Amino acid sequence: MKKLFLLLLISILTLTMFTGCSQPNNNNMNLNKNKNDTVLSAKDTIQPVASSSTPIGDFKAQDVKGNQVTKDIFSNYDLTLVNLFTTWCSPCVKEIPELNEVAKEMANKKVNVVGIVLDVNENGKIDQSKMDKLNKIIEATKADYTILLPDEVLRSGPLKGVNSVPETFFVDKNGNIVGENYLGSHTKEEWIKIINDELAKLNK
Template identity: 50%
Template sequence: MKLRTQKITALMAAAVLGISAFGSVPVTAAESTETADIGEAMAVDGDAVSSDLVAGTFKPSDVTCKAQDSYEYPFLGLKLSLSKELLKQIKDQSIAMLTTEDLENQTNAVTYAYVSWSKMTEEQKNAEIQKMGTGYDDWVASLDRIGTIGVYDEASQKKLDEITGCTEHKELGSSSDGKYKYYLSTNKDADEKLTKELGKIKTDITEMAPYQNISVFDQPQDTSVNPEDVKSVGKFETTGIDGKTYTEKVFSDYDLTLVNVFTTWCSPCVKEIPELQELYKEMKDKGVGVAGVVLDTTDEKGNQDEEAVKKAGILQEKTKAKYPFLIPDTTMMNGRLQGISAFPETFFVDKDGNIVGDTYTGSHTLDEWKEIVEKELKNVSK
């Protein structure tokens, strides 16, 4: 099984400098989402990138879930509406709201997932911990758990005390297929007023949306368009991380351009950037270009995320990448960038903007990329 908690969000966000208010864990990195690999993955090109980008401290209270009118988790078939008092304490950061999920490796089906609420003292609220190491685990363990609301498969239902860190459990309902049950779990020794506030949470159980291999706390993505069916990047105008304007003509200078779609929090993506820079350096005279697309620099509505743009700029500087890092345009490159949920993903574009060759998921070494590019270049030359 692979356990993914808010810890992954916190550390991945911290690993590339700057913390923002994440409410759940991120989308899947194609090769690894394990936090233990982050330090190794960030150490790239023989430079101490890991010390530049991962060293230092952050406040774990900054990456707890934020107060909002309601919380809807379609993959769990769950919608929560919290009491005014509970929302007030979350906003005041006297209560920490976190998310935890566990997925079955073989099927990528959720085994359990829950939202937890814990008391947070002023000391815990203001605590700063190392971005790497066990500091975050220790911080979470130090919180006084009030309770959880979650969904559990049959095996997990037998271990509710262990999984939730709670002692009392109230069944709230079942999924329509009968595979999962929903529970409100509380601690008998917790503040009685706070456990009563958890009891006031309005819980709506709905049909579970088909899982899409992303965090179960994320929103489903539009899969009506298969990005691999898109045959051209079309016409676009966008901005690069360097502030320059780029259009589809960015591809016209090369017979073939490798387009690497990545995110700032994805450790395999970061590790791969120096390999792609070396590939670009060695093969640009052969008519091969490289372009990066930093997908998390805009949200699903096309709004630019300035914090992610800043992180991408730091990555480009630290990894010494000379090829452009592009912010997605409003057309998402004619729809080609839509629906990508595993990173990095790489495809190829010819000088006329046509999408050619195969799509490659996951990071690769320089030698592997050379072999792939030579193959794709021969196909373009035919």
């Protein structure tokens, strides 16, 4: 019985390591758990979470080169995959090349990919050591889609309550969050199937 329990525990821990990371308890982040939050299990990290159509907000974020980015980034695409990640999350980093391939393959369907890194400017100021790490990640993974550092509008809106990464949601051309949220990392093939499903629902 003990051996069975240990095998089950090891399996759960392994699945968690490869699919998603829980956020650390950091009082400076709008990603903290409170007593009413549900703690994600390994099983939860690979399940879609129902989401309603809500505006993403009039944010003014910046990309990794310091350029201002607003919700206009969504206007030229029918659907944009928005991937939330941190520099310390291994599954997040391993997923970046998959997302690169998704962006290339789905461009002809007017689908875009945008990343939002959550831990580089947690206090409203850029942590240069984390920014340096992010740039190394971008170089190593050859990330060529837009990666944003969120502003307060994003942190107090769609990013509020995020306690596990990677997490992904979709935005339509009007800047509305649509479809479902997806927890955990996915392969290119899995993402393409999910995107096609979300496009089908969008066009109904």
